[in-house]
Amino acid sequence: MPTPEEYRSAIASCPSLRAAAKYLGVNKETVRRFRDKELLRGDEVKKPVIPDKNLPVEEIIKQAKDRFMRHKAKESSLKWMPFEMPDNKPIALAFMGDPHVDDDGCNWPLLERDILLLANTKGVYGINCGDLTNNWVGRLMALYAEQSMTKSEAIKVVKWLIQDSGIDWLLINAGNHDAWNEGCYLLEQLVGDTSIMTDWAAKFKIVFPNKVEIRVDLAHDHKGNSQWNPLHAQMKQAKMGDTAHLYNAGHRHEGGIAQHEDPFKNIVYWLTRSRGYKYIDKYADLHGFGSQDYYATVMAVIDPTAEGVNQIMCFGDVEAGCKYLEYLRGRK
């Protein structure tokens, strides 16, 4: 299809409309219609030139490409990220279950006891499973009327828990409550360089100088559900997901521990779920869910000099886990 400029030039230079039509490769009537329309047009109006507020398209695409490469580099470095231990002494990973620090049902006496133990026992590293605060969103915001701690106080407590409680955090994982209301941006700022922040799930490994590697598959919750087995989702992950030594989740406010050996992969692994600290829960009562006393935080004590079933031992109580770790470290 010729451009208006080509029409004008052909009409001006050709001896007849027929010749112009032949030159342009269109019907003579088409050329006539264009000419008549042109005759009706007044003198051309000079329109203002408005500068484009956007970058040139080439620059927009270049920036998008750079951004993607940075995201890809971050994604790759988060997969099975290594935490290198300074020596081969036994350590413990404390999988802290959902604290919900601002909920009136948060078992603060237990949480405070556990924080003190985790902060004061050598060789313990914290892994937070998510849901640090309620951070209610949408219609759930009405529930702020049923809790005494304000949102601003809750952020202050979380800041203290992450930065000043004395716990050596390896990882702070965001749960669904943390992600609401732009909460992940806030959490990212609170975590800063103190540890690694992940959103919902993390796969990492603890690497010891003697080359022993303990692989951990953590999620606020894994996929799968069973009314008979609270560890069903972790078992599904062990069977159908990546190979790991520890599978842990929180989120459902119930806990449990199981150890298995895969007879084909020849790996001993633990399925654990941290119960968290919300011990009074109107929602759970309403739906007939029971309330457990243990597993608020699951302690995985790792001895890199041991093998198989003796390499990792999990506890549903922080005090018992810390005592076992102290025993192992004192023995070495």
Ligand SMILES: [Fe+2]
């Ligand atoms: Fe939760």
Ligand SMILES: [Fe+2]
């Ligand atoms: Fe959750």
